[in-house]
Amino acid sequence: MKQRVFSGARPTGKQHIGNYLGAIQNYVALQEEYDCIYCIVDVHALTSLESTDRLQEDINEMMLDWLAAGLDPQKSILFVQSHVPEVMELHTLLSMVTPLGWLLRVPTFKEKARMQPQNVNYGLVGYPVLMTADIVLYKAEVVPVGEDQLPHLELAREIARRFNSMFAPTFPEPQAKLTSFPLVLGLDGVQKMGKSYNNYIELAATSEETLERVMTAVTDPARQYRSDPGHPEICNVFSLQHFFNINRVEEIAAECRSAGIGCVDCKKLLARGINSALEPFRERRIALEAKHQLVVEVLSDGARRAQVIAKETLAEVKERMGLLQRAV
Numbered sequence: 020m021k022q023r024v025f026s027g028a029r030p031t032g033k034q035h036i037g038n039y040l041g042a043i044q045n046y047v048a049l050q051e052e053y054d055c056i057y058c059i060v061d062v063h064a065l066t067s068l069e070s071t072d073r074l075q076e077d078i079n080e081m082m083l084d085w086l087a088a089g090l091d092p093q094k095s096i097l098f099v100q101s102h103v104p105e106v107m108e109l110h111t112l113l114s115m116v117t118p119l120g121w122l123l124r125v126p127t128f129k130e131k132a133r134m135q136p137q138n139v140n141y142g143l144v145g146y147p148v149l150m151t152a153d154i155v156l157y158k159a160e161v162v163p164v165g166e167d168q169l170p171h172l173e174l175a176r177e178i179a180r181r182f183n184s185m186f187a188p189t190f191p192e193p194q195a196k197l198t199s200f201p202l203v204l205g206l207d208g209v210q211k212m213g214k215s216y217n218n219y220i221e222l223a224a225t226s227e228e229t230l231e232r233v234m235t236a237v238t239d240p241a242r243q244y245r246s247d248p249g250h251p252e253i254c255n256v257f258s259l260q261h262f263f264n265i266n267r268v269e270e271i272a273a274e275c276r277s278a279g280i281g282c283v284d285c286k287k288l289l290a291r292g293i294n295s296a297l298e299p300f301r302e303r304r305i306a307l308e309a310k311h312q313l314v315v316e317v318l319s320d321g322a323r324r325a326q327v328i329a330k331e332t333l334a335e336v337k338e339r340m341g342l343l344q345r346a347v
Contacts, residue, residue, distance in 0.1 A: 025159030027060040032077035035219035037203040037212030047089040055095040087304035098321030105329035208237035208255035249275035263292030
């Protein structure tokens with residue numbers, strides 16, 4: 020029997036190449052080996068959203084990208100967090116066994132509190148408990164993470180362990196599946212690619228839009244003139260060539276170092292590589308988008324399937340905690 024994987028992502032709308040290289044392609048690969056559950060965590064997003072006007076649109080766009088990238092609703096359960104309300108109930112129950120001190124020590128909470136001092140809400144503090152509920156509600160055994168996320172998963176393991184110790188063995192302690200999440204710098208060459216920095220390239224962008232975005236990218240800061248030899252090892256545009264022009268990386272590096280090509284040439288090569296690699300994805304996305312009810316149907320079916328598991332787990336949790344009246 021396959022082990023069960025759970026992973027969730029905030030609804031950020033149309034996905035960019037950083038999302039794809041960092042997570043989505045890994046999600047797709049895991050489907051072949053594991054029983055996968057992938058969730059768009061809309062409730063988590065409320066801890067930092069200032070407006071929910073675009074929330075439903077962002078969910079729809081994100082799921083279209085996931086489907087076009089290869090997530091298969093026949094192989095995986097794909098759903099929206101709030102569509103299975105049992106997770107909120109389990110979150111409340113787990114909060115009763117989670118020491119406050121554990122939550123206040125979480126580095127992510129301290130960082131978020133600094134970033135949004137005007138909105139240090141209860142949900143922000145309890146975020147790790149809800150994250151734990153996301154995972155253990157489906158009795159997931161494996162969670163794909165990068166090394167930087169290990170402390171968060173360890174806290175989920177501690178909460179599960181504490182519940183098991185206080186009541187009875189109920190949850191498997193989720194194990195990390197360390198995966199290679201490459202750090203994809205944005206077009207500014209400084210920050211991680213992300214919408215908040217406006218330094219990204221959307222997967223669904225047209226060829227023309229992709230070229231336009233790539234041409235704004237910062238390149239080798241030491242290269243002032245076209246005739247200067249380049250330093251590809253410090254150029255962000257060149258680092259992206261490893262993903263989209265892998266067969267030409269050595270050639271491009273040699274041409275850059277000898278000033279055989281300039282930064283504009285390098286950018287055009289990258290744009291062509293991105294457009295070539297993403298052409299099948301973009302064609303699939305257009306076809307999927309034309310099926311107007313597809314996302315609604317996928318998410319509805321996913322929530323139904325997820326809820327079957329959730330109800331069973333929650334009933335077990337309540338029985339263990341003495342919240343269900345026993346038959347005499």
